[in-house]
Amino acid sequence: MANVGAGMLTRTISSKKVNLKEAMLLAIKNNPSIKDRFKDANIIGNIDGWGLPLGSKKRKLxxxxxxxxxxxxxxxxxxxxxxxxxxxxxxxxxxxxxxxxxxxxxxxxxxxxxxxxxxxxxxxxxxxxxxxxxxxCNYPSLFNFVVNKASKNETFRQTISCMFDDIDLREKLRKPSFYFKMLFG
Ligand SMILES: Cc1cc2nc3c(=O)[nH]c(=O)nc-3n(C[C@H](O)[C@H](O)[C@H](O)COP(=O)(O)OP(=O)(O)OC[C@H]3O[C@@H](n4cnc5c(N)ncnc54)[C@H](O)[C@@H]3O)c2cc1C
Structure with a gap:
């Protein structure tokens, strides 16, 4: 069994009038990089949505x-x-x-x-x-560039993957030298 989900900023859902449940089902059905994983899958239970309160600004706690x-x-x-x-x-x-x-x-x-x-x-x-x-992620071409590079290079893929856990590695994404190395390394 797998718990499958899709997320989007609330303001993007409103401004682009996205139905997130439908978008997720369409991606599962049609997206070439994931659809094969679900070809024999059945949905068990309801699809539920929930807002995630993100720590994007300082608040009084x-x-x-x-x-x-x-x-x-x-x-x-x-x-x-x-x-x-x-x-x-x-x-x-x-x-x-x-x-x-x-x-x-x-x-x-x-x-x-x-x-x-x-x-x-x-x-x-x-x-x-x-x-x-x-x-x-507001710059899809830059984001796609990073993801495409990662899909072709094992070391780079591992680096990106570790960025989710490792704050020091993540810090590198802010540095222009990271993109320079990615282009030529
Ligand atoms: C679909 C989904 C997937 C997620 N995946 C991840 C993940 O992979 N990794 C990760 O780190 N985070 C994930 N999160 C976020 C994570 O679940 C939350 O950030 C985290 O659980 C917050 O913990 P909390 O103790 O603040 O709140 P909660 O875990 O929501 O705990 C609050 C508790 O208070 C209880 N409660 C509410 N009202 C009352 C009341 N009046 N009286 C008594 N009890 C009450 C609720 O029943 C609940 O048990 C995910 C969230 C969602 C929605």
Whole structure:
């Protein structure tokens, strides 16, 4: 069994009037690079949709007697769509700050705002970089160029694949030297 999905920015769905379920089914049926994988497949259950609260901008994460974690704090990586690890990090920090709040009987906005700093000090650079990469998808020719290169070169393919996990590797995508090496390397 496989869990199959398609994602798109909400504003693109609205502006281009996309029916995402239909688009996904069409891709499964017709897209030459994936259709063979599904030729004998049956759909089990309903196709469900859900919005992913992406961490594309800084938000206030706490207030009087409130701490937001994970999806409630919009902590999903805007490039990979992953939110579990960030939610766990938020949970860990929220527990620590809550412990300190209980010990000092202080649950004010001001006291709890230390939580925002902890979380963004650790996660903001990564979220910002992922948002930059997400915007790269607005340039299909550049994106297709990278993907086509990757499909022909095993080392490059591995590099791109590791970029989903490795923040230092992902940082390279922002550097012009990366594209220069890709062109001539
Ligand atoms: C289709 C899909 C695929 C995804 N794939 C990935 C992936 O591959 N990797 C990845 O890292 N992330 C993935 N994500 C994102 C990831 O699931 C979320 O970012 C992550 O689960 C957020 O954790 P959370 O604890 O903030 O929220 P949740 O996991 O949503 O937990 C919130 C919990 O609160 C409960 N709840 C809600 N209201 C109440 C209430 N009033 N009282 C009591 N309980 C309540 C809910 O039932 C739920 O159990 C995916 C998301 C979707 C929708």
């Amino acid at each position: 706490s207030g009087n007697r409130i701490i937001l974690c994970g999806d409630a704090a919009s902590m999903i990586d805007p490039f990979s769509g992953e939110g579990i690890s960030n939610a766990m990090y938020c949970g860990m920090r929220a527990a620590e700050v809550s412990r300190d709040a209980i010990n000092s009987s202080n649950y004010t906005d001001d006291f709890l705002s230390g939580y925002d700093q902890f979380v963004y000090n650790r996660l903001w650079n990564e979220l910002k970089l992922s948002h930059t990469l997400q915007k790269l």
